[in-house]
Amino acid sequence: MHKFGTVALIGPPNAGKSTLMNQYLGQKVAIVSPRPQTTRNRISGILTTDDSQVVFLDTPGIHQLRGKMNRFLLESAWNALASSDAVVVMLDGALYAAKPHLLEKEIKPLVKPVAEAGRPVLVAVNKIDRIKDKPAMLPLMSRLNELWPEAEFIPVSALRGKETKHLLSRIMDFLPEGPPMFPEDQISTAPVRFMAAEIIREKLFYSLRQELPYTTAVEIESWDEKTRPGMAIVNAVIYTAQKNHKGMIIGKQGSNLKKIGTDARKEIAELLGCKVHLELWVKVRSGWTEDPGFLRAMGLGE
Ligand SMILES: Nc1nc2c(ncn2[C@@H]2O[C@H](COP(=O)(O)OP(=O)(O)O)[C@@H](O)[C@H]2O)c(=O)[nH]1
Ligand SMILES: [Mg+2]
Structure with missing residues (x-):
């Protein structure tokens, strides 16, 4: 059985979406920086394995900003949802472990649109390598469950590749059967x-x-x-x-x-x-x- 599907990566800016995609591809396809709003266009990365091909759609961060360019950025993120088989919402877990009060404000705008898109959703709680105080994870995870009961939460470190294999295997569970659409050496649809x-x-x-x-x-x-x-x-x-x-x-x-x-x-x-x-x-x-x-x-x- 061969699987083919598209996965949208969405979430607040700076959560590690581009880092996760690059980690899966083993190569830098999307640019990464410590500044928010690095990713401007929707960028695809193609992961080909023996029995699957996954197209990741990396998107600009979702947050409220004024101006035409920012509206385009937001639209491009939401449009990715419509063309995906599954959604991975990326969150900066280290940020919310340190500043729990930010959580609600940043998660709430995501929950409803994702639910309306009707796609399976996995929430990657990223940057766990930066959480030195592991017990701080517990209240974070339970608060996340309260805010988003339908989601499945997976703590990861995109940068270090920790638990990213587990996340990928859960992504695969949601992808339909289908033949590969791209040559195996193609890593992006971008020229x-x-x-x-x-x-x-x-x-x-x-x-x-x-x-x-x-x-x-x-x-x-x-x-x-x-x-x-x-x-x-x-x-x-x-x-x-x-x-x-x-x-x-x-x-x-x-x-x-x-x-x-x-x-x-x-x-x-x-x-x-x-x-x-x-x-x-x-x-x-x-x-x-x-x-x-x-x-x-x-x-x-x-
Ligand atoms: N410590 C740590 N830093 C990370 C991790 N993932 C991403 N980063 C850093 O977070 C910043 C934003 O990453 P990026 O992938 O551009 O975020 P995006 O805006 O969601 O695409 C960069 O400086 C990354 O190196 C992680 O798992 N651990
Ligand atoms: Mg990015």
Whole structure:
């Protein structure tokens, strides 16, 4: 018997959704950062085993935020529910163990829409590696049961791969029989150009101060594998909404941009398995987070 199915990963920002998907794939498909709202598009990761193929839909975090871009992010998360066979809700267990008062506010908005989607739901209580005081888990688990009686809770550490096999086996229980839909070596439905832009965006996240990443976007302007055999020549533009951010992204004598470029180039080369020449440009585009046409061009919004 062979199984095929789609699993939506939803939950608050920073819970570890992208980390879990990457953990299952054994490779970085979705970018991860300690800042909330790293994942912008719905990103698929394909896990192929001997007797199954699972498509994970990693989604932006679900939380209340204003603005057009944030509405797109939210929509894209909820749309993933509709096209899935099962739902994994990711929660930062360490956060709620330390701050139980946050639990209700963050869980409540999830319960009803998930119930309405009528999909089986597993709740992964993540980051248990960070809970040193194990007895603190008990009140957390019982509070979760009260708030969401229909759900099955599974404590995991996505980062360390603890209990993730158990979670996967429960996911499998919910997936229908079916043949694989993708070649076994395909790890995502996203094109490599998109993944390259995401890698650049990840390096930006790590190099910028807290508030900056939210108003930056990356576009691959050109992609040339013909001119020089064995090498991809890539031109990418980093857009920022604010003029004064341009200088910060570039850094003193271009030092910051250079570091972003070097780190991204290495990772894109790994992804492609060939040499990469990467040119990065920074352009100011004010108000892009509210511009529907530009958001669509960036793959944000359906
Ligand atoms: N200690 C610990 N950190 C984790 C775990 N899972 C994710 N993280 C970290 O939490 C942050 C957010 O992870 P990410 O996967 O981007 O969350 P997402 O916004 O839900 O996709 C990153 O810094 C991760 O390294 C875990 O199991 N344990
Ligand atoms: Mg993410």
